[in-house]
Amino acid sequence: MIKSFKKHLGIFGTVGPTMLWLGVFLLIPLIYVIGISFLTKNAYGGVDFTVTLSNYVSLFQSEYGKVFADSLLLSLETTVICLLAGYPFAYIIANAPKKWKPFLVLLLMLPFWTNSLIRTYGWNTLLRTEGIINHFLQWIGVTDRPLEMLYTDGAVLLGMVYALLPFTVLPIHTSIEKLDPSLLEAAGDLGAGKVHVFTRVVLPLTMPGIFAGSIQTFIPSLGFFFISDMMGGAKTMYIGNLIKNQFLSARNWPLGAVLSIVLIVITLILMRLYTRVGSLEDMA
Amino acid sequence: MKKQRRVHEFKPGSVFYACLVYLFLYLPIFVVIAFSFNTSKMNITFEGFTLEWYGRMFENRQLMQSFFNTVIVAGVSTVLSVIIGTLCALGLYKFEFKLKNVLSTSLYIPIVIPELVFAIALLIFFTSLNISMNMATLIISHVTFSMPFVVITVRARLAGFDRSVEEAARDLGANEFRTFMRVTLPMISPGVLSGGMLALTMSLDDVVVSFFTAGPESTTLPLKILGMVRKGVSPDVNALSTLMIVGTIVILLTSTMIQGRLERKM
Numbered sequence: 001m002i003k004s005f006k007k008h009l010g011i012f013g014t015v016g017p018t019m020l021w022l023g024v025f026l027l028i029p030l031i032y033v034i035g036i037s038f039l040t041k042n043a044y045g046g047v048d049f050t051v052t053l054s055n056y057v058s059l060f061q062s063e064y065g066k067v068f069a070d071s072l073l074l075s076l077e078t079t080v081i082c083l084l085a086g087y088p089f090a091y092i093i094a095n096a097p098k099k100w101k102p103f104l105v106l107l108l109m110l111p112f113w114t115n116s117l118i119r120t121y122g123w124n125t126l127l128r129t130e131g132i133i134n135h136f137l138q139w140i141g142v143t144d145r146p147l148e149m150l151y152t153d154g155a156v157l158l159g160m161v162y163a164l165l166p167f168t169v170l171p172i173h174t175s176i177e178k179l180d181p182s183l184l185e186a187a188g189d190l191g192a193g194k195v196h197v198f199t200r201v202v203l204p205l206t207m208p209g210i211f212a213g214s215i216q217t218f219i220p221s222l223g224f225f226f227i228s229d230m231m232g233g234a235k236t237m238y239i240g241n242l243i244k245n246q247f248l249s250a251r252n253w254p255l256g257a258v259l260s261i262v263l264i265v266i267t268l269i270l271m272r273l274y275t276r277v278g279s280l281e282d283m284a
Numbered sequence: 285m286k287k288q289r290r291v292h293e294f295k296p297g298s299v300f301y302a303c304l305v306y307l308f309l310y311l312p313i314f315v316v317i318a319f320s321f322n323t324s325k326m327n328i329t330f331e332g333f334t335l336e337w338y339g340r341m342f343e344n345r346q347l348m349q350s351f352f353n354t355v356i357v358a359g360v361s362t363v364l365s366v367i368i369g370t371l372c373a374l375g376l377y378k379f380e381f382k383l384k385n386v387l388s389t390s391l392y393i394p395i396v397i398p399e400l401v402f403a404i405a406l407l408i409f410f411t412s413l414n415i416s417m418n419m420a421t422l423i424i425s426h427v428t429f430s431m432p433f434v435v436i437t438v439r440a441r442l443a444g445f446d447r448s449v450e451e452a453a454r455d456l457g458a459n460e461f462r463t464f465m466r467v468t469l470p471m472i473s474p475g476v477l478s479g480g481m482l483a484l485t486m487s488l489d490d491v492v493v494s495f496f497t498a499g500p501e502s503t504t505l506p507l508k509i510l511g512m513v514r515k516g517v518s519p520d521v522n523a524l525s526t527l528m529i530v531g532t533i534v535i536l537l538t539s540t541m542i543q544g545r546l547e548r549k550m
Contacts, residue, residue, distance in 0.1 A: 007379065014375025015387060017368045018435065022390050025428045029405035030393075036408055089305045092298045104302070106540075111309045113536050114529045117491045117506035121525075122312025124513055125319060130328045132315070162308070223400030226491050230513050240400055247404055247496065257408070260401045267397055 037257035045251030055258040071239040075221040078160040082168035090169045094176035151233040159227040168213040175209025208278040320522035341520035350508040358487040361426035365483040369434025377442040391432040399492040407496040417499035425497040430486045434479035441475025474546045
């Protein structure tokens with residue numbers, strides 16, 4: 001009796017605070033989002049307790065279709081570029097001489113430790129019409145007029161790739177590190193050329209890292225509204241900015257809630273696909 | 285038969301490519317730092333070297349306030365995350381209970397879902413309770429996304445933990461508290477430290493969640509910059525950002541070194 005009481009006290013004292021915290025500040029707020037998505041917005045920017053499905057119906061307006069298409073395309077481009085640029089980079093670090101490796105990994109982590117908005121602000125400075133890159137391009141004679149680089153879709157893509165590249169590289173790096181060198185030797189001994197060893201041995205074995213890296217790039221990129229705010233023009237609207245606007249300027253919270261639920265659904269689908277090839281533990 | 289040797293030396297092509305990527309990663313940071321020493325008021329071209337902005341930033345009270353907010357939120361939320369998270373990891377390691385699987389899975393929700401969704405969920409939640417955004421809401425939000433990282437890091441550390449050492453301590457007459465302080469805590473301390481570092485980094489790096497859960501009085505330095513960037517940012521912001529960049533790197537490098545030392549002691 002006393003022993004069981006002590007055990008319960010132990011459980012409550014250790015995991016209790018976390019359960020309470022996640023319940024109150026995570027699960028209940030998420031339920032609020034679902035709840036509010038079925039309510040009606042009123043004229044004062046607040047919410048009326050009239051249940052409706054109209055917020056979900058309005059998702060099918062063509063203007064939102066374009067926003068979703070543009071956002072998914074941007075996230076896809078970001079992920080593909082991060083993979084193409086990040087894989088060789090991860091491979092180089094993983095195969096560097098032993099005494100250099102910790103230093104190279106640390107060098108990759110350092111920018112990660114500084115605030116992403118401050119770094120994006122650095123790009124904003126670089127890309128300005130009168131900025132350093134334009135001065136440089138004119139100086140070496142590539143162009144005689146400054147190029148419009150900032151506030152374009154290309155600049156948003158650059159900002160996204162920049163902010164998310166480490167998220168792609170780290171999981172891939174981990175999976176390359178785990179590769180058993182004897183497998184590569186065996187493939188070589190059996191007569192496989194370098195290309196063959198890569199496509200038939202290295203690539204399949206590092207797939208979990210590629211998947212984890214892609215997910216960790218794709219999902220956050222959908223919500224990074226501040227990058228398109230700082231780097232993009234007003235021409236293209238992305239889903240992150242659309243959601244942000246519903247809560248700030250437009251004050252249509254139910255619609256914002258529905259759009260967030262769409263993001264959750266996209267995330268769940270991707271996670272479902274991911275857990276077929278990798279484990280949740282590799283994500284953290 | 286020719287044996288293929290695994291090469292562990294730098295090849296010129298690889299070195300060149302790696303340097304390019306590192307340049308890409310560091311270029312904007314260098315630019316922010318360089319312009320903090322610029323004599324020109326505009327962040328456009330570099331005109332000359334000065335330390336003026338490092339003095340002038342103290343006169344900008346709103347800016348300093350946002351900097352202190354950033355530091356306070358990061359510090360408090362890290363300490364809270366480490367305490368709550370470590371307790372939770374210990375509980376998950378020690379006990380079997382009904383909701384264990386639910387809890388383990390819930391821990392991944394803040395890690396997996398886009399920050400934006402989580403941020404607006406908290407905004408709706410606080411607003412519907414008529415709580416106006418302030419330092420407390422900001423700290424609560426930061427703990428919610430960083431604490432799961434502490435739990436997961438400490439739990440991973442505990443997974444490689446030899447239970448017999450704890451039992452031995454108890455057999456030798458140590459009570460539970462003593463066993464915890466003298467055996468368990470030293471063993472998991474590298475995990476606690478790296479969990480804390482993660483929490484600190486996440487808090488300092490956050491933009492999206494703070495954007496929705498900070499009040500007008502509790503705005504952070506990154507949010508302040510976001511608000512200024514279209515109109516043009518003055519170099520005192522660069523000076524303060526430089527301090528923040530250098531400060532973060534120094535703190536984290538120090539903890540990495542301490543962690544390495546703890547690791548070696550084991």
